[in-house]
Amino acid sequence: ETGVTQTPRHLVMGMTNKKSLKCEQHLGHNAMYWYKQSAKKPLELMFVYNFKEQTENNSVPSRFSPECPNSSHLFLHLHTLQPEDSALYLCASSSYAAGAGELFFGEGSRLTVL
Amino acid sequence: GENVEQHPSTLSVQEGDSAVIKCTYSDSASNYFPWYKQELGKGPQLIIDIRSNVGEKKDQRIAVTLNKTAKHFSLHITETQPEDSAVYFCAANGNKLVFGAGTILRVKS
Numbered sequence: 694e695t696g697v698t699q700t701p702r703h704l705v706m707g708m709t710n711k712k713s714l715k716c717e718q719h720l721g722h723n724a725m726y727w728y729k730q731s732a733k734k735p736l737e738l739m740f741v742y743n744f745k746e747q748t749e750n751n752s753v754p755s756r757f758s759p760e761c762p763n764s765s766h767l768f769l770h771l772h773t774l775q776p777e778d779s780a781l782y783l784c785a786s787s788s789y790a791a792g793a794g795e796l797f798f799g800e801g802s803r804l805t806v807l
Numbered sequence: 808g809e810n811v812e813q814h815p816s817t818l819s820v821q822e823g824d825s826a827v828i829k830c831t832y833s834d835s836a837s838n839y840f841p842w843y844k845q846e847l848g849k850g851p852q853l854i855i856d857i858r859s860n861v862g863e864k865k866d867q868r869i870a871v872t873l874n875k876t877a878k879h880f881s882l883h884i885t886e887t888q889p890e891d892s893a894v895y896f897c898a899a900n901g902n903k904l905v906f907g908a909g910t911i912l913r914v915k916s
Contacts, residue, residue, distance in 0.1 A: 697850070733816070733908060733909070734908060735811070735896075735905070735906040735907055735908045735909070736851070736896065736906040738903070738904070749903070783850055783851075785850075793838065793839030793858065793900050795841070795853045795856070796841075796843075796851075796853070796904070798843075798850030798851050798852065799850050800848065800849050800850050801849075801850055
């Protein structure tokens with residue numbers, strides 16, 4: 694059983710929809726991350742939060758809007774997405790951000806944009 | 808910034824054989840090199856890591872070697888089993904963690 698839980702596991706949305714991905718970690722970590730995973734590409738870091746503060750935005754388009762209300766919860770709000778945004782979105786947590794420590798990943802939210 | 812290249816992209820081995828996956832990195836300041844395994848339908852999970860002050864590390868059937876001069880590190884899996892079939896990612900951490908593109912390992916029984 695993973696210590697990082699993501700919902701929903703699958704999401705299909707049209708380009709004009711607004712939806713949100715949710716991530717919750719039960720590990721007592723202080724840093725949380727969103728990654729995008731596309732086929733045959735490296736994991737792409739999108740956002741980093743450390744102690745609820747955003748410390749990194751990796752040039753992500755504004756149609757992706759993260760929210761971190763506390764160290765245990767992370768959201769990714771989606772609006773007016775494009776078909777190329779279809780991918781697996783992975784949430785991760787670690788003790789501290791930007792450290793040489795283990796990332797704990799959730800199982801991901803598979804997003805399909807029609 | 809850091810750039811990590813991983814080879815091969817696909818690797819098929821017979822059960823019981825060894826598997827080797829290789830990665831190169833560009834940032835000489837990188838000092839932490841983890842390997843993650845991703846099974847179908849799951850998120851990546853750390854299987855082994857190595858820091859720059861060590862040349863080799865072993866954990867049962869898995870070992871990682873690091874050559875800092877060549878900026879090269881490798882994952883070695885011995886006596887492969889069907890449950891080793893997965894996607895493996897290397898990564899290097901300079902000022903931030905950068906992942907390789909992944910290797911699909913298939914172990915044929």
